[in-house]
Amino acid sequence: MNNQEYGKMVIEELSQTLASIPTADADKFVALINEADEVFCAGAGRSGFQIKGFAMRLMHMGVHSYVVGETTTPNIKEGGLLVVCSGSGETKSLVNHAQKAKEMGAKVALITTNVESTIGQLADVVIVINTASPKVQKQDAIISHQPMASLFEQSEGIFMDIVIMMLMDSKGMDADTMYGRHANME
Template identity: 70%
Template sequence: MNNKEYADIVLKELTHTLTAIDQEAAKQFVSLIDQGDEIFCAGAGRSGFQVKGFAMRLMHMGIHSYVVGETCTPNIAENGVLVICSGSGETKSLVNHAAKAKEMGARVALITINTESTIAKMADVVVEISAPSPKSAKQGDIKSIQPMGSLFEQSEGIFMDIAVMMLMEKRNMTSDTMFGRHANME
């Protein structure tokens, strides 16, 4: 296959996963972020890279956002929100983060394949992305030509970008109003 053929298939896969996300769960996710005093973001591996991008966009919006595990991340408190990206919902470190957040009275939002996972059972909001992953017992309702969990990881990143756009609309913001917080020490 050539690049265009692969691109056509990948875009169809992404369209399938993104349009299958439950609209009520997406609204609840955005509402939870909007109401939180501080947003803490956690994920492992490629999901961790995706959620770091989300934390950055929240910062661009003026929302206090942090990446769990970074040296300058403060403690989570009662009105904090922990966003976890985990295909399996069973990654031990992320299960521990969710348990600690709940212990502190914070809320948890999970983006996952596995809605029956340990983290899903603790979460206040679960956004299901129906994609295959070798790490999840639940495989989603689509087969992918992409390796490993690529479809999930791409879908969660795009979903979080869509959530940012929903927040921007809710808060009457534009890219121009956000750009003032863009890094200037690059």
């Protein structure tokens, strides 16, 4: 296969995963962000890279957003929201973060392949990316020709960009408004 054929295959896989996310779940995810005083973002590995981009876009919107584990991240409390990206929903450090968030009275949103995971059971909303991963095999999963969990990681990133667009609509914002908060010390 050539690069264009691979590109078409990846786009088709992404179309399937994104179309399988129920609108009601996406709407609830957006509502939790709109209701939160602060949004804390956590993920490990490539999911960690994706969630950092989401925290940045939230900041561009004027949302008080933080990446868990960074030195300037404050404590989570009631009124906060923890957004976790975890394919398995079982990564120990992320389970600990979710448990602490619930203990403090905060809400939890999870993007995962595994709704029945430990974090899934704690979460106020679960966004299921319906694909298999090396750690979670499912009967009805969308099959990917990409290596490892690439389809999950791409889908979660694009889903979070879609959430930003939904938030922009709900707040009457556009890209120009957001660019006003773009970093100027690069």
